[in-house]
Amino acid sequence: MARLLLIAGDFVExxxxxxxxxxxxxMGHTVDAVCPDKREGDRIRTAIHDFEGDQTYTEKPGHDFILNATFSEVSAADYDGLVIPGxxxxxxxxxxxxxxxxxxHFFEHEKPVAAICHGAQLLAAAISLSGFRVSAYPACAPEVSLAGGDYAQIEVDQAITSGKLVTAPAWPAHPAWLARFNELL
Incomplete structure (x- = not known):
């Protein structure tokens, strides 16, 4: 099974x-969840985003998430894939x-990457998305396009695979998004 790096921060969804x-x-994978400037055992705060008929999602306090690895002590080279939550x-x-x-690193070495929702903001800041079809929360569509990507407007419960990249618009897509990512692993 794969060893995966999950990069998050305070107010991750x-x-x-x-x-x-x-x-x-x-599924049998090892997942190391890290946050810059925090250590294994530290907590990050989360936010719950819900779709209740407003023009955008609503936000409520979520659970604290306990990190199980230290960002400064991990190397991307030791991982088979990357997970970027929104x-x-x-x-x-x-x-x-x-x-x-x-x-x-994950793109340069053609390793699988899964990004959901606002995770596309990290992709757009890190790499050119030219040649990739990328889904994300609709508010991130301009960033995907400006980074050269082809924004995929899909249903909120769907996911898309483009090369080694799996993306989805939001958490209702977990079944499709995680299944597609697992196939790449």
């Missing part, structure tokens, strides 16, 4: 870290060159 972290382990964390994680270097 609750379902988009909890579900993949647990489901990928249930929420608000990608907005500021994309400003951290160490995070961008880690993301680039």
């Amino acid at each position: 609750d379902y988009e870290i909890m579900v993949p972290f647990q489901a990928l382990q249930a 929420g608000r964390a990608p907005e500021y994680l994309r400003l951290d060159e160490r995070v961008l270097e880690a993301v680039r």
